[in-house]
Amino acid sequence: xxxxxxxxxxxxxxxxxxxxxxxxATNCFGVKGMxxxxxxxxLVHLLRREAMSKGVHLTFHEEDATVSIELHIIVxxxxxLLAVSRAIMxxxxxxxxxxxxxxxxxxxxxxxxxxxx
Numbered sequence: 001x002x003x004x005x006x007x008x009x010x011x012x013x014x015x016x017x018x019x020x021x022x023x024x025a026t027n028c029f030g031v032k033g034m035x036x037x038x039x040x041x042x043l044v045h046l047l048r049r050e051a052m053s054k055g056v057h058l059t060f061h062e063e064d065a066t067v068s069i070e071l072h073i074i075v076x077x078x079x080x081l082l083a084v085s086r087a088i089m090x091x092x093x094x095x096x097x098x099x100x101x102x103x104x105x106x107x108x109x110x111x112x113x114x115x116x117x
Contacts, residue, residue, distance in 0.1 A: 001013070001014065001017065001058075001060045001067070001102070003065055003101070003102065004065070010101075012100055012102070014058060015053060017056075017058055017067070017100065018052075018053030018056040018058065019052075020095060020096055020099050020100065021056045021058070021069055021071070021092055021095075021096055022034050022052035022053055022055060022056050022071075023052075023095075024088075024091050024092045024094075024095035024096065025056075025071050025073060025088050025091070025092055025109075026049075026052065026073075027091065028084065028087045028088050029079075029087065030076050030079035030080075030083075030084040030087075031074070031075055031076075031084065031088065032046060032075060032076055032115045033046045033047055033052065033055075033073070033074055034046075034047045034052035034053075034054070034055030034056065034071070034073060035047065035055050035072040035073055035074045035110075035112035035113060036051075036054045036055055036072065037072070037112060044074065044112045044113040046074050046113075046115070055072040055073065056069065056070070056071055056072075057069070057070040057071075057072075058070075061105060064103075064105075065102065065103070066102065066103045066104065066105040067096070067102050067103075067104055067105060068105045068106045068107075068108070069092060069104060069107045070108045070110065071088065071092070071107065071108070071109050071110065072110045072112050073088070073109060073110070073111055073112065074111075074112060074113045074114070074115055075111055075113075075114055075115075076114070076115060076116075077114045077115060077116050081111060084111075085111070088109050089107040089109060092104070092107050093107055
């Protein structure tokens with residue numbers, strides 16, 4: 001991802017973006033972790049911290065230097081899904097902008113599974 005500033009060009013790798021995004025999402029109350037649906041067996045898997053970027057999909061919009069984020073998560077059983085999703089959207093938008101300086105156009109949250117505490 002390339003950003004043009006008044007002082008020059010900044011390049012931020014997708015790995016940095018996905019790690020920042022995944023960390024922000026998984027720090028929210030009620031989130032068990034990032035999810036990944038296996039193409040082999042169709043099952044949803046809870047990703048370990050070092051692989052959580054598989055649950056994050058980014059689209060960079062060059063025309064206005066914004067990013068759209070798609071998150072696949074697993075939540076704790078019994079949490080308010082709307083409240084958790086809103087908290088994730090706000091936290092991810094804030095953290096990504098604060099750390100990278102990139103404006104977040106949208107955050108889409110997909111709840112792929114629920115797990116017991």
